[in-house]
Amino acid sequence: MTMEKELKVAALRNGTVIDHIPSEKLFQVISLLELNNVTNQVTFGYNLESKKLGKKAIIKVSDKYLSQDEVNKIAILAPKAKINIIKEYEVAEKMQLQLPDEILGVIKCKNPKCITNNEPMITKFRTIDKTKALFKCHYCERIVEGENVEII
Amino acid sequence: MAIQSLVSITDYSKEKILQILEKAANFEKNPNQQILNGKVIATLFFEPSTRTRLSFETAVNRLGGRIIGFSDARTTSGTKGETLKDTIIMVSNYADLIVMRNPIEGAARYASEVSSVPVINAGDGANQHPTQTMLDLYSIKKTQGKLEDLKICLVGDLKYGRTVHSLIQAMSHFNPKFSFIAPKELEMPDEYKLFCKEHNIPFEEHTELNEANIADADILYMTRVQKERFTDLFEYEKVKDVYTLRNKLLENTKPNLRILHPLPRVNEIDYDVDNNEKAYYFQQAKNGVYARQAVICDLLGL
Numbered sequence: 504m505t506m507e508k509e510l511k512v513a514a515l516r517n518g519t520v521i522d523h524i525p526s527e528k529l530f531q532v533i534s535l536l537e538l539n540n541v542t543n544q545v546t547f548g549y550n551l552e553s554k555k556l557g558k559k560a561i562i563k564v565s566d567k568y569l570s571q572d573e574v575n576k577i578a579i580l581a582p583k584a585k586i587n588i589i590k591e592y593e594v595a596e597k598m599q600l601q602l603p604d605e606i607l608g609v610i611k612c613k614n615p616k617c618i619t620n621n622e623p624m625i626t627k628f629r630t631i632d633k634t635k636a637l638f639k640c641h642y643c644e645r646i647v648e649g650e651n652v653e654i655i
Numbered sequence: 656m657a658i659q660s661l662v663s664i665t666d667y668s669k670e671k672i673l674q675i676l677e678k679a680a681n682f683e684k685n686p687n688q689q690i691l692n693g694k695v696i697a698t699l700f701f702e703p704s705t706r707t708r709l710s711f712e713t714a715v716n717r718l719g720g721r722i723i724g725f726s727d728a729r730t731t732s733g734t735k736g737e738t739l740k741d742t743i744i745m746v747s748n749y750a751d752l753i754v755m756r757n758p759i760e761g762a763a764r765y766a767s768e769v770s771s772v773p774v775i776n777a778g779d780g781a782n783q784h785p786t787q788t789m790l791d792l793y794s795i796k797k798t799q800g801k802l803e804d805l806k807i808c809l810v811g812d813l814k815y816g817r818t819v820h821s822l823i824q825a826m827s828h829f830n831p832k833f834s835f836i837a838p839k840e841l842e843m844p845d846e847y848k849l850f851c852k853e854h855n856i857p858f859e860e861h862t863e864l865n866e867a868n869i870a871d872a873d874i875l876y877m878t879r880v881q882k883e884r885f886t887d888l889f890e891y892e893k894v895k896d897v898y899t900l901r902n903k904l905l906e907n908t909k910p911n912l913r914i915l916h917p918l919p920r921v922n923e924i925d926y927d928v929d930n931n932e933k934a935y936y937f938q939q940a941k942n943g944v945y946a947r948q949a950v951i952c953d954l955l956g957l
Contacts, residue, residue, distance in 0.1 A: 616780050618761035622738055642761025643782055644663065646846060 513546055515589045518565040521577065522585045526550050529560035531580050531654045535609065536564075536573060543567050555583070569598065576609060578602045579652055582636055602630045610638060611653045617643035626655065659954055660767035660774040664785040664821045669828035672792060678949035679793050679942070686945065690957050691720030697750035698724035699742075700777070701733070701757040706918060706940060707777050707787075711754050714947040723750060740769045747771045752955060773954040775947075781817050787917055788821040790946040794939040795874055798913040802829040808869050811878035811898055811923060813837040814844060818917045819878060823847055823856075833858040836868055838894040840885060864898050866907055873909065875900070877916040877923055877936075901925045905933055915939050 524532055529549055538545050544565040553559035568588055569577075577584050578600040588596040608625040619626045619642055627641035636649025661667070667675070682688075696715045700708050703726065712722055723746075725731055733742065739762055746753055747770040755766055756777040763776030763783070778784040796802050807826065809819045813835055823833065833851065835843045835858060842860065851858050861868045869875055880898050885891040899922055900914065916924060916936040928934050 614760060616758070616760045618739070618759050618765045621759050621762075622740060622765065624740070624765065640761065642764045643780075644761070 513563070514592060515563045515565060516592055518543070518563060518567055518589055519569045520585075520587045520589055521562040521564075521569075521581075522559070522587070523553065523556060524560040524562065524581045524584050525556055526558040526560045528580045529562070532560075532562065532577060532584075535576055535580060535654050536569070538562070538564065541567070571598070571601075572603075574598045575601050575603045576606075579606060579609060579636075579638070579649065580654065582649060602633045602636065604630055606630065606638065609654060610647070611655045612640045612643060612645065613647060613651070613653060614640065614643050614645045617645070619643075658767070658771065658773055660763075660770070660776075661785050661950055661954065662763045662767050662774065662776045662779075663783045664788045664825045666785070667825075672789070672825065672828065675789060675946070675949045675953060676793055676796055678953060679789070679945040680797075682945040682948040683942070686717050686948065688717075689719040690952060691715060691718035691955075694720045694751045694955065695749065696720050696722050696951070697746045697753045698722055698726075698777075699746065699753060699755040699757075700724065700726040701728040701731075701755070701759075701762075703727070704756055704778065706943070707756060707784075710940070710943040711775075711777060711786075711947050714944045714951060717944070718948060718952070720951075724754075739766065743770050743774075752951060775950060775954065778817075781815055783821060784817055785821065786943070786947050786950055787818050788825050789950060790939065790943040791818065791822055791876075791915060791917075792825055793942045793946050794913075794915055794935060797942065798935055799873055799911060802826070804830050804832075805873040806832045806834065806871055807874045807876060808834040808836055808872040809843075809876045809878070810836045810864055810900075811880050812841045812884060813878070814841040815881075815884060816878045819843075819876065820847055822876065823850065827851075827854045827856060831856060834861065834868065834872065835859070836861045836864050836898075838862060838880070838890070838898070840890060840894075841880065864900065864904070866904060869904070869908055869912075871909065872912055875908075875912060875914045875933075877914060877920075879919070879921055879923055895922070898923055899925055900928055902927045902931055905931060908933065 547562045549560050550558045586598040587594045606628040610628045612619045628638040631637050631639045639646050743766045752773050754775045754777050758780050760780040760782040763779045767774040882891050912933050913935040914933055
């Protein structure tokens, strides 16, 4: 018996698929990867049904293979995302998400009294707990939980 | 080698803490020495402070160093829009060491990264004030003869009080027991309770400052319950007197108990306590000079 799944977003010939993004994080992932500034074809689905997440989002980027660094950045916003590299309509590689130990210039510190919000400078966070996704501002030492992360 | 600075109490290992405390004890025996001769120390106070600034300046003066700096940010180029980075780079061209207080959190860490000379954090907003912690440790060791296995009661504003947070981190090396005594609105943040659990540090929580809750304490660390922390002033009126320490409350405490307070004290310690032999907060402030002399000389490799 064959299971045919209806594709909600067009199939990809070559490129990267980022699946299982929590819906509310979709636009942040797009801006994190600067997909709003590329000339590649990008398609995305939003509020798709997902057994695991309830509502999920998916992004397909044509002719672009994400680097491990880019993939690791996605882990900050969507630790459960699945990332597949597609070549000729086939999954050529499943990339593993690994939270970086040090995150430069990605996360905005939520503390308005933090120096990073008062000087022209690059933010720096350390991942202090990879399973709970806890990040600590290197400067003001406040801790932010993964789900509350705000991207610059 | 990177320039050494003291920004956060967690920059110090247990060994380093003990080494600084020993150095401080030597300065207490002989606080007037000419070892900072020819050195220029900058004290940059972007917000007012009397005790901390005078204590640092006394520490430097007694060791023969010279001081440049300001105690009011309105007299600086910051008012013209100069960044902290530029101010620090400029001052580090002039001085051998920078002492900075700044209301912006993380300012000291950033300053230490752009400065070419050591930076001592003399308070960055609600974040860190490591020399206060060093003088607290010095006072605890001096009055108890040791740092290990002590029962420490922290009283008052445990939510915003940076001194109590740093003290927990620093004491974690010495097998302490803690008791947190605070009104519900100002209780110890989860972050620090979690820190205690992760380091197997036992702690109790109480909402009342009474005889039973301080009966087995070695150190009673009082902090100020600040009116401006309350959204509901009715709540403040209810708790403000509950957290006032009076002589009567101390009658059945342990003979070795000492009362510490980072000062300024307002009404949380009644004046009748000042003459009690267990009151130690003024000597504690005096110890700040020795602790700061030790930190300064350590950073300058002296």
